[in-house]
Amino acid sequence: MPNAHPKPLQLPPIRLAAAGLAARRGERLLFSGLDFTLAPGQLLLITGPNGAGKTTLLRLVAGALTPEDGTLVWQGIDEDARPQALMHLLSHRTAIKPRLTLSEDLAFWQAVNGPGPDAFEALDRVGLGGLDWLEAGLLSAGQQRRLALARLIVSPRPVWLLDEPTAALDAEGDAMVAALLADHLGQGGLALCATHLPLALEGADIVRLRLGAPR
Amino acid sequence: MTGFFALIAREIRLSTRRGGEALTLVMFFVMVTALFPFAVGPDRELLARLAPGIVWTSALLAMLLGLDRIFRDDHADGSLALLNHGQLPLEAVVGAKVIAHWLLTALPLIVATPVLAVLLGMDVEGWGRSALSLLCGTPALTGLGVLGAATTAGLRRGGLVAPILILPLAVPVLIFGVAAAEGGILAPTLFLLAISLLTCALSPFLGALALRAGDD
Numbered sequence: 001m002p003n004a005h006p007k008p009l010q011l012p013p014i015r016l017a018a019a020g021l022a023a024r025r026g027e028r029l030l031f032s033g034l035d036f037t038l039a040p041g042q043l044l045l046i047t048g049p050n051g052a053g054k055t056t057l058l059r060l061v062a063g064a065l066t067p068e069d070g071t072l073v074w075q076g077i078d079e080d081a082r083p084q085a086l087m088h089l090l091s092h093r094t095a096i097k098p099r100l101t102l103s104e105d106l107a108f109w110q111a112v113n114g115p116g117p118d119a120f121e122a123l124d125r126v127g128l129g130g131l132d133w134l135e136a137g138l139l140s141a142g143q144q145r146r147l148a149l150a151r152l153i154v155s156p157r158p159v160w161l162l163d164e165p166t167a168a169l170d171a172e173g174d175a176m177v178a179a180l181l182a183d184h185l186g187q188g189g190l191a192l193c194a195t196h197l198p199l200a201l202e203g204a205d206i207v208r209l210r211l212g213a214p215r
Numbered sequence: 216m217t218g219f220f221a222l223i224a225r226e227i228r229l230s231t232r233r234g235g236e237a238l239t240l241v242m243f244f245v246m247v248t249a250l251f252p253f254a255v256g257p258d259r260e261l262l263a264r265l266a267p268g269i270v271w272t273s274a275l276l277a278m279l280l281g282l283d284r285i286f287r288d289d290h291a292d293g294s295l296a297l298l299n300h301g302q303l304p305l306e307a308v309v310g311a312k313v314i315a316h317w318l319l320t321a322l323p324l325i326v327a328t329p330v331l332a333v334l335l336g337m338d339v340e341g342w343g344r345s346a347l348s349l350l351c352g353t354p355a356l357t358g359l360g361v362l363g364a365a366t367t368a369g370l371r372r373g374g375l376v377a378p379i380l381i382l383p384l385a386v387p388v389l390i391f392g393v394a395a396a397e398g399g400i401l402a403p404t405l406f407l408l409a410i411s412l413l414t415c416a417l418s419p420f421l422g423a424l425a426l427r428a429g430d431d
Binding site: 062064082084085087088089091093094095096097099100104107108109111112113114 | 217218220221222225228229232233289291292293294296297298299300301302303304430
């Protein structure tokens, strides 16, 4: 992987505080009484068995679901700003259109999400350098995941919500995700990451949250 | 605003790359119209008199055919969730979809109307009135269609639900559209324009509401 040096860009300082958070999916109470706070530069690492509510917690934070109980408070953002526009979402649904080329995909999401680094730089960073002319439908699952990660780079945002970011990635991809996360946290960003795999993040400020089996 | 135009450009690019999607709709439009002379018989005068109604019915059916692609793919592959995290409010996303859908389905139909004029034995004036009435009325059909598509985006087998939902709502458009195409008085055209304006102004807000409600 080419050695990229991220610019010493600073993201707006944002804090997230959750108090007594509970979520229900259908009949089942997935979790309740969840408290955590995240400050700039901190990573919330969410672990737990399948069905424990990791994705649900991310969707709560993303604002796609309303909590059954408890509150989620964003500090450091304007009153009338949409918190959604501060977050990047990465999930198994990669929103890749098979007939668009990689550079078209990144240019589109950059136009939608906000300006930032060059698409070529981002593709280099995720290990897809030189493939910008390729149609995204020709990529493997791991490469599609890398393309989705490149979107996080082209539009810098303070909050990353990552659902299994290393799924479908090889060992070198795992390291790349860890490096991206370290850079993001270093710039004062927050991240919430649901994962099974241990991420090689030394020296990062990690808040660990383990969700139990649903009751 | 760059996101708004980027979204319209992406819709057009996806549609053209997917291989003649607009062309399929136009073919459908022309072939439904071509059925009428076979069904009614080769009476040119009768056909010319029925022509505005035939053109409008075919256009309405063709517009319904394209509804499914507006939100279903974007909902299924996660694009819609990501667009909700864009800088644009969801209302603007739906607005861009309305414009893109009009450009991709209604405009090709209007361009194809000379073919229909020949098939139905319309004169140049009759063709002009039909094309003008479609130009005034299709934005209303597009707005209603996007609304129907937004309401059914999350349904797994919702392919036919959106057309059935919006067909009754499209009846006033059809009535004023045919009246405008028959010509003579100005009032139906003005009504058509009023319905189009109202529908296009409201559909982004109602569509966004429907998408949010369907997301949970």
